[in-house]
Amino acid sequence: MDAMAVRTPNQLALKNVTKSKRSESLEVMDQLRVDAKRIATHFKLRYRELRAERDGATGHYGICYDDGTIRIRLRHARSGKLLRYSSLVNTLCHELAHLKYFDHGDDFKRFYFAILAWAREQGIYRPERGQKPLLQSRALPCQPRELPSITRQLQLF
Ligand SMILES: [Zn+2]
Numbered sequence: 627m628d629a630m631a632v633r634t635p636n637q638l639a640l641k642n643v644t645k646s647k648r649s650e651s652l653e654v655m656d657q658l659r660v661d662a663k664r665i666a667t668h669f670k671l672r673y674r675e676l677r678a679e680r681d682g683a684t685g686h687y688g689i690c691y692d693d694g695t696i697r698i699r700l701r702h703a704r705s706g707k708l709l710r711y712s713s714l715v716n717t718l719c720h721e722l723a724h725l726k727y728f729d730h731g732d733d734f735k736r737f738y739f740a741i742l743a744w745a746r747e748q749g750i751y752r753p754e755r756g757q758k759p760l761l762q763s764r765a766l767p768c769q770p771r772e773l774p775s776i777t778r779q780l781q782l783f
Pocket of ligand 1: 729
């Protein structure tokens with residue numbers, strides 16, 4: 627008996643949603659990889675690979691491993707919707723800065739802001755209207771040695 631024949635319309639719809647979500651994620655990752663490469667080249671940073679964090683991860687928006695692997699969470703943990711691209715770029719810049727400074731100290735912040743400013747200048751980082759200008763924000767609640775934990779930081783943006 628054909629397995630397809632016993633599938634209900636609902637199951638099929640669900641399958642299509644999952645499939646389009648996956649291609650949506652792949653598309654975003656493609657764009658993010660292009661932008662990451664541009665930024666890394668400009669700042670002479672080397673990372674091993676850029677991957678999407680698994681869906682459902684809630685502990686962080688991004689993570690940078692000491693082997694140079696960077697993972698970026700693409701979706702809201704609860705709704706499963708894609709995060710704004712500007713948020714992903716922001717996370718990306720944060721994680722790229724960790725390739726040079728593996729804490730959240732002043733050197734890190736300066737470098738992170740420099741990356742973000744350059745990305746903005748290049749049109750890669752386009753925060754929405756009403757978002758705080760990051761370079762004037764000195765109040766990032768970065769906590770040294772609390773790595774990776776940028777959840778609260780991103781909530782500011
Ligand atoms: Zn961090």
